[in-house]
Amino acid sequence: MKMHPSVHSFRRSFFFCCFLLLSLFLLLLLLVPPSSSSSSSSAPNEKVTVSLYYESLCPYCADFIVNRLVRIFQTDLISIINLRLVPWGNAWIAPDASVICQHGEDECFLNTIQACTITIYPDVMQHFRFIECLERLSLEGRHRQWMNCFQMTGLGTSPIDCYTSGNGKTIHLKYGKETSELKPPHRFVPWVVVNNQALQEDYRNFETYICRAYKGKVKPNACRSSSLTARTYDESNEKDNNFFIPVCYADEAKNLTLHFGNEIKQ
Template sequence: MMTTKWSLPVMLIWVIPAVTVSCCRHPPSVWCSSPEIAKECQVTKQCSSFYSGEVNANPVNFTVYLEYLCPDCKQFMAGELYKAYTKLSSIMNLGLVPYGNARESKVGSKWKFKCQHGEKECLGNIIETCSMYVLPNISVYFPFIHCMEASYESPKESSKKCAKSLQIDLAPILECAESIVGNQLEHQMALKTAALKPAHTYVPWVTLNGVHTEDIQKQAESDLVKLICDTYKGPKPSACTESEKARKCWKL
């Protein structure tokens, strides 16, 4: 009798949850991966903090080490980097370090730079560095640097055209580039580049949350939007979903 008394309740305890989640086709590890899956698996309430933004998700730190006259830098800036930044600026902290393969030496109180593509490259690097110092934020200086990188003209000519097209006052930027301030700012770019671990062997050289690997480099150069979206731990912006859909060949 004791067996009969307890067997039915025990059976019900196990049967009811099984019926409740019978429509869920996904393992528990992915139940909170999207609102749709959470709803299907009837755990929307349990996953609500994830979708309300309570998850501590920091923007992805992505830094590009470049030099003004490098063809591959220009291609990366115009292609993957521009596309990713314009779509995902809300979830990425973009850093730019215009120095590349240059070398520096101390002459008196100033630094002298020797660049891979000559003096024009050195000047282009310093103008870009000074633009980040003079202009108020990345939403202003990134378009300016992107515009300069799209040109193979002398840095002064390209900076004039870009400043005019973007309605930027170029005078303080050039003043910085020709001053001890610009010289010291470029020295800081040299220090940042020299501190890379592993040391860079080419440019553009990228780091993702401070880390560089050849796999990260290849992913950045082939599909930076996907790399940033995959790295970000918070709720994905619509650009991530759109990018995922664009990569697939959907049945018509």
């Protein structure tokens, strides 16, 4: 049976159009560069490293974590940040190699529990939720109810086993060694470091420093706020005007670096 001439014409036109479309598609593949990651995330080497050196029962550390640092999770700022939490603060090593914490034994215990939680749950979203919960209880004078934070955050209680096994002490001491090697040395907590720059007295302005340090092509929305204007801290203002800085000072931490050689394997 012979096909109608119009059918032959249609088939030739159809195959010709398919050939053109395929050629155009291949050309577009060559011309369009491979898609990069979405604007809401950053390559690991572009992220800004933010390290918070703190202690669990310093009220100013608790306030900073609960009311200020938490904002990076409430905006898209966390997408450009590698957040590190270092619970040691102003603790020091006594002559008998025991750890002495500024706010007593409870603080040493909670520092260690938090250190274990960070290690066991390395995802920052997970361990920050637990730490924020515990620090909120600290602000409310209820830090001894810390076990409730496991249920409230949905995390398992493995950090308790970490503490009782002795592994927690080793982790805690490593954080202490890192704190003792800060340059410049920390003088108080909370002590915030952004890409190796210690913010010192201007730590509450940390968001501005993060945005300025970020070198990625697409700035997060949180960095486009006109309110993020960094100021220059003037130490003379503090002395002349009795300017209050909400920190816990490290006056008692003179022996911070002693005995680490016996406690931590290099």
